[in-house]
Amino acid sequence: MLIDHRCRRKSRIGKIHGIVPLILMVVCSLALLLLWQTGIMASNSSNKNMMKLVFFITLISSLVWFVLVQKKPKIVWRAAFLVVIFSVPNIFLVYVSMDGEFFPIIRYRDWVLNTFFGGSHEQRLKKHREEQGKSTIVAKLTPNTTDVIQYRGPDRGGVYDGPPLSHNWDKQPPKMLWRQPVGGGYASFVTANGCLITLEQRKNENGEDQEMVVCYEAVNGKEIWTSGWNALFSERLGGDGPRSTPTIANGDVFALGATGKLVCIDGENGKQKWAVETLENNENITWGMSGSPLVIGDQVIVNPGSQTEASKGSAVRSYDRNTGKLQWQAGSYQAGYCSPQVAKIGEDEQILIFDADGLAGHQLSDGKELWRFHFPTYMGINVAQPVVIDDHTIFIGAGYGAAGVCINVTKSENQWQVKEKYRTSNKVMRLKMSPAVRLTNKNGDYLYGLDDGVMQCMDLATGKQKWRDDRRAKKGQAYGHGQIAASDGVLIILTEYGELVLVDATETEFREIGRIDALTRGPKTWTVPIIVDGILYVRNEEQMAAFDLRQ
Secondary structure (H helix, E strand, O other): OHHHHHHHHHHHHHHHHHHHHHHHHHHHHHHHHHHHHHHHEEEEEEHHHHHHHHHHHHHHHHHHHHHOOOOOOOOOHHHHHHHHHHHHHHHEEEEEEEEEOOOEEEEEOOHHHHHHHHOOHHHHHHHHHHHOOOOOOOOOOOOOOOOOOOOOOOOOOOOOOOOOOOOOOOOOEEEEEEEEEOOOOOOOEEEEEEEEEEEEEEOOOOOEEEEEEEEEOOOOOOOEEEEEOOOOOOOOOOOOOOOOOOEEOOOOEEEOOOOOOEEEEEOOOOOEEEEOOOOOOOOOOOOOOOOOOOOOOOOEEEEEOOOOHOOOOOEEEEEOOOOOEEEEEEOOOOOOOOOOEEEEOEEEEEEEOOOOOOOOEEOOOOOOEEEEEOOOOHHHHOOOOOOEEEEOOOEEEEOOOOEEEEEEEEEEEEEEEEEEEEEEEOOOOOOOOOOOOEEEOOOOEEEEEEEEEEEEEEEEOOEEEEEEOOOEEOOOOOEOOOOOEOOOOOEEEEOOOEEEEEEEEEOOOOOOEEEEEEEOOOOOOOOOOOOEEEEEEEEEEOOOEEEOOOO
């Protein structure tokens, strides 16, 4: 009797153990269905993570119930189940990239979006362009004094002049002027005479993947012209599409695609004037060409780097602005992900190149390397623009444990010397993928940046932290790997989650004074915002928008 009782008790426990995973699987499936139908995961990163967790638990529970709990499953059925359980999600979902903390970003496949969610991004983009119609104006890219004609403004520093901005978003929040779909990629905007230009990943009328320079009316977002070429840079961490911002000069547009094609486009009609392959006899870097072209006089300067033996001596290149003919080439270091910039160092105007090895100054006339400060980082991931403090002092920073360093560059008896002034601690200005902005007031000289995704203020004189935002990097709190601009004494931050945040640019304490949702679509936002005459232009890989920030 005792044995029989124990057997029955063991049988009941076995049944309970067998049904618990089934119940869990059903609950997870219902939660999954709810998330799918409500669509709340479209604009909330925590809900996206919940979605992924639900998928994971559902799969594991199903696997436990069907494979481990069932009595003596046949090997054929077990194998068949494993194939089904791991292939079915692949029918509905596709892994596209990762966010700034290397968390996978998964989205529905296009057929699911077309069937249940009103169309894929490419279809929404095409429909919007058809409904909106083309602009009828003729683009004249003659810039006004306040236009942004290159990456992050006149000195590539991200600080913009303009009218007074609203410092009280509770009473006077930013006014959205327009918001619409945009092609993929991470290029920012440039402007000239009411025209807004960026570089996108799109499909042409034949369904071919193209990198495409697009010119819009800044006032309403209407498309004026497009100019594309067949190319698709695709990688599984950052995602697909071009990375670099175009440059406007003398009525033309210069753009460097992620696969290395450099093009010159007539700014009036979008027709291509010339194109060169900057990676000929070379290889691309892991995350694609990211540096924006630097135009100085008749020179167009790019840094494709030297990734092969055959490309030694051609890491930095200058092309004739009018013809595309190679003027000079120099250097043998691998490219980084930073844009060339011009700066006066001592008595000389130089080209600063922040490549995979470190920071170097190059002679403008022939590209000769004048000096170099070695600053190697993990996989050569140097992204953030150098901060030129004066004619002999420069600050650079990088992520992955590198932090920041301030250097002095001097010339004595025709010899350049580079000395380290200070190095920050390993938790100060780890500029992983976001350039910092420099602001000066009566109390000193300060740098504001995202230290591995956390907002921070640093004293440029000493390299010491003044304050940091200790909140968790998530939507509604800290900003993740977003981007920063500054104007009228305040910081405008576009968070990794598509929010727009106003922060007081004080050195005494961190003070957030406003926040709105700016971009409501797109898995992540890594693109630099710009401000022109008090109007803010923002985008990510799915959406673009304009906001009036003026008082």
